[in-house]
Every structure is written in C-alpha cells, then in structure tokens.
Amino acid sequence: MLTITLGEELAVANAPALMDELASYKEQGVEKVVFDATNLQYLSSSGVRAILYCKKYLSTSSNIVFVNCNKDVLDVFDLVGIRAYITFEYSSSAT
Amino acid sequence: MELVNHAFLLWGLTIDAWITIVTVTTIIAVMLFSKVRTDTLMLIAIGVLFATGVLDAKEMCAGFSAGTVVVTGILGVVMAGLRYTGVLQWMLKHVFGLPDRYPTALLRMMVPVAMLSAFVSNTMLTVLFGNMMKRWARKLRISPSKLYLPMVYAVQMGGVCTIIGTSTNIVVADLYESATGKTMNMFSIFIPGALCLLVGVVFIIAVRRWLPVRQAPEQAFEAATDYTVELLVPSDNPNICKTLGEAGLFHVKGGNLIAIRHFDHDPSYLSDDEFLMGGDRLVYAGQIDEILELKETHHLVASDHHIRSMNEINKNYELRIAFVNFYSKLIGKTIGGSTIERDNNLILVAVARRGKRIEAAPREVELQAGDTLLFECPRNTKTYVEHLESMLQFSDFQEVIKIGSKTIVSSLIMTAMMILTAMNVVTLLHGTVLAALAMLLFRCCTINQAMDSVSWRALMSLAGSIVLGSAIAKTGIAQKIAFGIISLVGTHPIMIMLGVCLAAMLITQLVENVAVTAMFFPIMYQAAMQVGYEPMPFLLALMIAANASYSTPIAASPNMLIYGPGGYRFTDYMRIGIPLTIIVTITGVAAVILAYPLVKL
Numbered sequence: 124m125l126t127i128t129l130g131e132e133l134a135v136a137n138a139p140a141l142m143d144e145l146a147s148y149k150e151q152g153v154e155k156v157v158f159d160a161t162n163l164q165y166l167s168s169s170g171v172r173a174i175l176y177c178k179k180y181l182s183t184s185s186n187i188v189f190v191n192c193n194k195d196v197l198d199v200f201d202l203v204g205i206r207a208y209i210t211f212e213y214s215s216s217a218t
Numbered sequence: 219m220e221l222v223n224h225a226f227l228l229w230g231l232t233i234d235a236w237i238t239i240v241t242v243t244t245i246i247a248v249m250l251f252s253k254v255r256t257d258t259l260m261l262i263a264i265g266v267l268f269a270t271g272v273l274d275a276k277e278m279c280a281g282f283s284a285g286t287v288v289v290t291g292i293l294g295v296v297m298a299g300l301r302y303t304g305v306l307q308w309m310l311k312h313v314f315g316l317p318d319r320y321p322t323a324l325l326r327m328m329v330p331v332a333m334l335s336a337f338v339s340n341t342m343l344t345v346l347f348g349n350m351m352k353r354w355a356r357k358l359r360i361s362p363s364k365l366y367l368p369m370v371y372a373v374q375m376g377g378v379c380t381i382i383g384t385s386t387n388i389v390v391a392d393l394y395e396s397a398t399g400k401t402m403n404m405f406s407i408f409i410p411g412a413l414c415l416l417v418g419v420v421f422i423i424a425v426r427r428w429l430p431v432r433q434a435p436e437q438a439f440e441a442a443t444d445y446t447v448e449l450l451v452p453s454d455n456p457n458i459c460k461t462l463g464e465a466g467l468f469h470v471k472g473g474n475l476i477a478i479r480h481f482d483h484d485p486s487y488l489s490d491d492e493f494l495m496g497g498d499r500l501v502y503a504g505q506i507d508e509i510l511e512l513k514e515t516h517h518l519v520a521s522d523h524h525i526r527s528m529n530e531i532n533k534n535y536e537l538r539i540a541f542v543n544f545y546s547k548l549i550g551k552t553i554g555g556s557t558i559e560r561d562n563n564l565i566l567v568a569v570a571r572r573g574k575r576i577e578a579a580p581r582e583v584e585l586q587a588g589d590t591l592l593f594e595c596p597r598n599t600k601t602y603v604e605h606l607e608s609m610l611q612f613s614d615f616q617e618v619i620k621i622g623s624k625t626i627v628s629s630l631i632m633t634a635m636m637i638l639t640a641m642n643v644v645t646l647l648h649g650t651v652l653a654a655l656a657m658l659l660f661r662c663c664t665i666n667q668a669m670d671s672v673s674w675r676a677l678m679s680l681a682g683s684i685v686l687g688s689a690i691a692k693t694g695i696a697q698k699i700a701f702g703i704i705s706l707v708g709t710h711p712i713m714i715m716l717g718v719c720l721a722a723m724l725i726t727q728l729v730e731n732v733a734v735t736a737m738f739f740p741i742m743y744q745a746a747m748q749v750g751y752e753p754m755p756f757l758l759a760l761m762i763a764a765n766a767s768y769s770t771p772i773a774a775s776p777n778m779l780i781y782g783p784g785g786y787r788f789t790d791y792m793r794i795g796i797p798l799t800i801i802v803t804i805t806g807v808a809a810v811i812l813a814y815p816l817v818k819l
Contacts, residue, residue, distance in 0.1 A: 204496030
C-alpha cells in the first residue's frame with residue numbers, strides 16, 4: 124500500500140512532480156494507493172491527470188482511496204466522470 | 219617544420235597545400251551530401267587550417283576584418299531602414315501594380331526587383347518579396363510558381379550588377395584588393411551585369427510558358443482550415459480514464475484533433491497519451507460530416523457553438539503555414555517523433571506535399587523538403603519563427619508598415635549612398651557607415667530592427683570564404699591548377715577565361731556560390747598572371763559565372779527559399795535554369811571582353 128498526503132492544492136504546479144513520484148513505483152506491485160486529501164482544497168485537470176496515471180499504471184484493480192475529500196473536490200470527480208473509480212473514506216478526525 | 223614542409227613535395231605540392239586540398243574538398247563534399255550550415259563548415263575549415271599551421275593567426279582573422287565583409291554587415295542596417303519605412307511595400311503597390319497581361323507582370327516585377335537587388339542582400343530580398351509575391355499572384359489570379367522563379371532569377375541577376383549586390387562579388391572584390399592593393403569600384407561589373415540582366419529578363423519572358431504551374435501549397439489546406447468542429451465529452455462517456463489513443467479519438471477519419479481543452483485552464487497536451495476526462499472539449503479540423511459521426515460512435519456531444527470558423531477558434535492562436543527547408547533536420551522524420559510541437563507550443567493540423575493534402579495522420583508523415591505544414595500557433599510568433607528557421611520556413615508573416623515621410627527619407631539616404639560611392643566621393647565603407655547612421659538618426663528603424671537585419675551567418679560564410687581563398691592562393695594550389703588549365707586549353711586568354719568560367723559555372727549548380735568563388739578566385743587570378751594579362755576582366759567574368767546558379771534549388775539560398783512556397787519540383791529549376799545559366803554566362807563573358815579589353819601587363 125502506498126500512502127500519499129496531499130497539500131492544499133493538486134494542480135499544474137505540483138501534479139507533474141507527483142506523477143514523477145508515482146512513476147517510480149510503476150511495476151512494483153502496488154495494490155492500493157491511498158491519498159490523504161484532508162487538506163486538499165483545489166483539484167485541477169493536471170491533478171486529475173496524475174490520479175488517472177496512478178489508476179492506469181499503478182493500481183489497475185481500482186484500489187484508489189481518497190481519505191477526507193471535501194465537497195469541491197468531489198464535484199471535480201463528478202465533472203470529469205471518475206468518481207465511480209475511486210473509493211472514498213472518512214476518518215474520525217475529519218471535520 | 220618549415221624544412222619538412224618544403225622538403226616533402228608530392229606531385230609538386232607541399233604538405234600545407236595537401237591539407238588545404240583535403241579541407242576544401244571535404245567541406246564541399248559535406249555541403250553536397252549533408253545538412254551542415256555553410257558558416258559552420260567555413261569556421262571548421264578555418265580552424266583546421268589554423269591548427270595545422272597552414273594559416274597563421276593574422277591570416278586566419280583576415281576575412282573577419284575585411285572591408286567588404288564589414289560593409290555587408292553595415293548594409294544590413296541600411297536595409298532595415300528601407301524595410302521598416304515601407305519602401306518595398308510602396309514598390310509593390312505603385313510599381314508592380316495590377317497588370318492585365320502576364321508578360322507585363324513579369325517585366326514590372328523583375329526590373330525593379332533586380333535594381334533593388336544590386337544593393338540589397340539576395341537572401342533578404344527573396345524573403346521580403348516572397349510573401350509579397352504570394353499576395354500579388356492571388357491578385358493577378360495566377361499560380362505563385364509563375365512568379366517565384368522569375369523573382370529569384372531577377373534577384374540573382376540584379377545582384378551581379380554591383381560589387382555589393384551579392385556575396386560572390388564581395389569575395390572577389392576583397393580578394394582582388396588583398397592581391398593587388400587596388401579597390402574595385404562599386405559599378406565595375408555594371409556593364410556586363412546589366413547586359414546579362416537584360417538578356418535574362420528577355421529570355422524568361424520569351425520562355426514564360428516553361429515556367430511550371432504548380433498549385434499553391436496553401437490551397438491543399440482550404441478544406442481543412444475553413445472550419446473546425448468542437449465536441450464535448452460528457453461526464454458519463456465510457457471512454458473516460460482511457461488515453462486519447464486508446465479511445466480512438468486522436469487519429470480520426472476525415473480530420474485531425476488540433477486541440478483539447480480540459481474543464482479548467484491548465485495546459486493540456488495534444489498527444490495520444492493524454493487522458494480523456496469528462497468536460498473535455500475536443501477540437502477537430504477536417505471534413506465536418508465525417509467528424510460529426512464521432513457523436514454517434516464515441517458518445518460525444520455537440521458543444522453550444524460547435525462548428526466555428528478557424529479564425530475564431532481562439533483569439534490567442536492563429537493558423538500558420540510552414541515549409542520544410544531543403545536542409546532541415548526534419549527531413550526523413552515525423553513530427554510525432556520530434557518534440558517540436560511541445561517545445562514550441564505548436565499544434566500540427568495537416569501536411570501537404572506538392573499542393574495535395576496528405577490524408578495519413580499528419581504526425582506520422584515522413585517529411586520531405588518542400589512539404590507544407592499547417593500549424594496552429596500562438597500569436598506574436600516571432601520568437602519561435604526565428605528559433606525554428608533551420609528546420610522550418612514560416613510564411614504568412616505580414617508586416618503592417620505605414621508609408622509616410624520616413625519612406626521618402628530612407629529612399630533619399632539610400633540614393634545618396636549610391637551616388638556618393640559610385641562617384642568615388644566617399645569610399646564604400648564610408649558611404650555605408652554614413653547611410654546606416656542616417657537611418658538610425660532619422661529613426662527609419664530601431665536599434666533592435668537594425669541588429670536583427672544583419673545576417674551574422676552570411677557574414678561568417680563570407681569571411682570564411684575569403685580566408686579559404688587566401689589559403690588556396692598561399693599554398694600554391696591555385697598556381698598549380700592554373701598551369702593545368704593553361705596546358706589543357708592553351709595560353710589564349712579568352713580560352714583560359716572560358717575554361718575557368720565553365721568549371722565555376724558547373725560547380726556552382728551544386729555548391730553554394732560563395733564557396734565556389736573562394737575556390738576559383740585564386741585559380742583565375744593565377745591563370746591570368748601566368749599568361750601575363752591584367753586579371754581584372756578575368757575576375758569580372760568569374761563573378762558572372764559563379765553567380766549563374768539557376769539550375770538547382772540547392773545552388774543558392776534564394777533558390778532554396780522559394781522551393782517550398784512555390785510548390786516546385788527539382789526539375790522545374792533545370793528546365794529554365796540550364797538554358798538561362800548558359801545564356802547569361804556567355805553574354806556576361808562576351809560583355810566583359812568587349813567592355814574591358816584584355817591588357818598585357
């Protein structure tokens with residue numbers, strides 16, 4: 124399992140770096156990728172690209188988990204049509 | 219070292235001479251068979267000759283400080299003044315006009331272009347008039363290919379009329395000054411040059427039907443460029459999460475994907491690896507009816523204003539046409555296999571070859587010289603146009619220049635320079651420096667425009683050619699070849715002149731004429747000296763012969779520049795260029811003999 128803690132935004136400024144980081148785990152048998160989105164306020168198409176990259180190359184069995192996603196980010200997932208491919212979890216500490 | 223050099227003689231030539239021969243033949247072979255730039259080759263050759271001790275430091279630098287090279291550089295500033303005050307545009311409007319008949323159009327175009335070319339760099343003039351020719355051809359309702367070739371022939375024939383009109387003349391004048399200490403007048407070559415021009419223009423008009431009618435490359439894109447189709451990806455599209463390639467939306471029947479825009483303003487990459495997301499807007503160019511079938515086959519929906527004119531696709535973008543240069547690194551490669559699009563924020567829309575659009579996926583087309591590429595590009599494109607000029611030649615760049623009082627000022631400056639230098643009131647160097655200063659003083663161009671107008675590459679080639687010419691003379695090669703020619707054609711001066719001119723004329727069809735001049739100057743000079751004649755008329759004949767590079771697109775830069783825009787084939791140049799080369803050379807040599815009787819020393 125790979126756990127990644129996201130900052131306040133996942134956009135063009137930091138998404139390519141995340142993709143590079145994810146690429147280093149390619150073909151290493153990662154079964155589940157957990158994104159801690161507790162602080163995530165903004166998700167752009169560049170961020171979505173990084174998540175799709177993760178789904179395609181790291182965790183093909185749909186084991187992508189977002190923890191503590193806020194409503195704005197969920198709306199983005201709805202718009203781009205990938206909500207169904209992601210599991211959402213909420214920890215007790217989430218506000 | 220000196221002892222060894224003189225002691226070791228092979229076929230009467232020293233080691234230095236053999237090093238020079240190997241260097242010169244190597245750079246000529248590389249010019250013929252590779253895409254390396256002429257200025258680079260010249261610098262390498264000079265470096266080799268210096269490193270091997272053939273040239274000393276002073277000789278190596280001589281070409282760079284040569285007066286005529288400096289004059290050529292400064293003339294770039296004068297030309298910037300003419301260009302940015304609209305003198306050329308004024309000419310197009312008022313001198314070219316809109317003649318009813320094609321022969322009249324040829325005459326009205328070739329004469330002023332040739333006159334201007336006597337004082338302006340051939341390459342610069344071809345670039346400036348190239349775009350104008352396209353618009354003029356449209357107004358005259360004829361194919362641009364009927365105008366481009368006569369234009370470059372006029373440019374080249376006009377360039378021969380003065381010492382500063384073409385690089386080859388500049389090289390000859392400079393080497394002549396070095397060898398004799400005498401300077402050539404700016405109009406030394408005028409009489410034979412003007413006669414060649416007259417005969418050449420009459421010949422081209424007489425055989426105008428030989429000029430090919432080729433479809434303008436832009437016409438191949440008319441169907442593709444009129445409209446684009448924008449389709450929206452709904453959030454429940456089954457292809458979401460797939461790449462564009464996997465979804466079959468990158469290469470589609472009847473068109474090409476030219477842009478993808480995601481739901482926000484983050485950059486998207488036009489690549490078959492890009493992921494498809496709900497809310498994406500896919501912009502296609504091509505056959506509207508076939509592209510609209512994607513709505514059914516790929517579950518796309520029409521956006522609110524989905525069929526639009528290409529011009530309104532994006533205010534920040536525009537369509538530009540580029541041609542693959544003759545020596546482009548892209549030849550034999552595909553755009554998809556290069557990073558050119560991503561590096562320069564360009565999007566390839568379509569590819570055409572010889573006026574016909576290629577139906578295959580544009581990014582997978584193996585490119586050839588002269589291919590026409592349609593790009594969607596950011597506006598204000600000067601930066602990448604310059605950056606890519608070694609690979610692609612962009613057209614459609616229109617300068618909007620106001621014609622006004624400065625047009626008259628710059629024309630007066632140019633006229634004054636011509637008169638003062640022709641009458642030997644001031645030297646050529648003084649005249650050009652004063653004219654350049656006046657252009658800047660009267661704000662006919664800005665400092666940046668002036669600097670951008672100086673062709674540093676051409677200056678490097680010129681300087682390098684002068685140094686190579688010196689090396690050929692210094693090492694005794696020229697003398698040896700001159701003896702060879704004399705033993706072959708006899709000691710009659712006219713036969714010698716014709717023999718060297720014939721050799722120069724043949725080689726200049728395949729190799730850049732500046733290099734040919736550098737090689738043949740010392741041979742012609744030595745041959746004239748050996749039979750005891752004043753070399754000046756021989757060298758004027760050489761100028762005519764070395765400039766007669768009309769038969770192939772690779773013979774001179776202007777020929778290459780119109781190859782793509784004219785939609786020409788290699789043989790198009792030969793059909794009219796071979797007879798023109800022969801006629802012009804014979805006329806030129808005859809005129810030289812008549813105008814400058816051969817004098818015994």
